[in-house]
Amino acid sequence: MTASNPTPSNRIALITGGSRGLGRSMALHLARTGVDIVITWQNNKAAARAVVAEVEALGRRAAALRLDVADSAAFKPFAGQVAELLRGWQRERFDILVNNAGTSLHVPLMEVTEAQFDAIVAVHFKAVVFLTQALAPLLDDGGRILNISSGLARVSLPGSGVYGAAKGAVEVLTRYQARELAARGIRVNVLAPGAVQTDFSGGMVRDNPEVNRMVSSMTALGRPGLPDDIGAAAAALLAEDNGWVTGQRIEVSGGMVL
Template sequence: MSEKIALITGGSRGLGLNAALKLAEKGIDVILTYHSQQQQAQAAVRQIEALGARGLALQLDVADSSRFDDFAAAVKEQLALIWQRDSFDYLLNNAGTGLHQPFMETTEAQFDQLVAVHFKGPFFLTQKLLPLLADGGRIVNVSSGLARFTLPGAGAYAAVKGAIEVLTRYQAKELGARGITVNVLAPGAIETDFGGGRVRDDAALNAFVAAQTALGRAGQPDDIGHAVVALFSEQCRWVNGQRIEASGGMFL
């Protein structure tokens, strides 16, 4: 039986799935959430189990905070049923959607959706899950390199990521008494299906990213998965309230 359990929102695909698999390789069990693709989520669980860890998929819409109490109750029930535990150890607030839209054309509906998914959701979901997070645990909030450097069309998305970065420092301060560390992981441009797969599939954009990156290429999912494992590890127990950018050195 694994001695550690991670909960990853949006863990059925993309960077969340990669992080889940990297944690599973280290013997860490994973509870992942999915929005609507149940079959994809169950396939992710099978991949986790194939690596020798336990996996569980639970449905969650991070934009619907009215269901967070029900979700926390489901997590508590499954922890007792599967692990005979009343807590988990690591929380990765990863679930998200992208938006590429100029400031002048961003609608109020688009703005509200970004706030719900990237800021209000992680804010209140973390709050609801805190009674289940073990003392000495870890929280990693996912931001973006776009909160540091500026590319037209990313204003609304980057702004809500900036909000989660500020919140992270306050969480670290307020949860320190329980020994819980809280950090931000900010990926650069990564070759996934995020944002319609633009970095992965648009050759011109991929080349632009590579040219602006010190290490000379766009990021791969493994680059972020390994960073998550590192931040959850005992070796990083003294890293707290920090913004860690994993971008290969974009726009230095």
């Protein structure tokens, strides 16, 4: 699924899981700053097409490529698809990689199965290691990587132990990526959203009034986050003139559990 726009762009961002929720918001906020967008999707082709159309309406080029980040064997062929797309846009490399795609798990540690553990680690940690590795040759020197973590890597909520621990691993990984890719001028940071009103976890924060009230009560600014809170923060961190930040964890939670 690709579409082209005659207006050239200086920067191209690739966002995994960009067809909905936080990924969609990040794509639109970056597009408003003049960035062309490539998103990945897994199941909802119509939603991906809609994001492509929204980005095009903002005057930017857009494409949507299917990818299951749980399938590491797909990463090398996917990198080939990205390279082919870039050639069609008269580019050899892209500028921004956002490792955003994810799933949730709410199971107590004493009940979690090995299959559930493996699935979370594959999506939230293994993919960030090996998809970044596969795409690094296509990422421009001086480019940016933004990994997405969670407030649950800092705040302990029973039932979220495996998910939070995987996100904690991503936070440590981010510092190592920042150190090892610094020779190429690539900045690597990790953004940790708090509870956000999306369809994540079955829309738990958005649609469950009790959960919504609980989150609001523990947040300094008095409400759960919205997708645009995260999209705006990501676009600001990835702004072209914001280049002296690397290896950092930035939490965007409205002051949750201060």
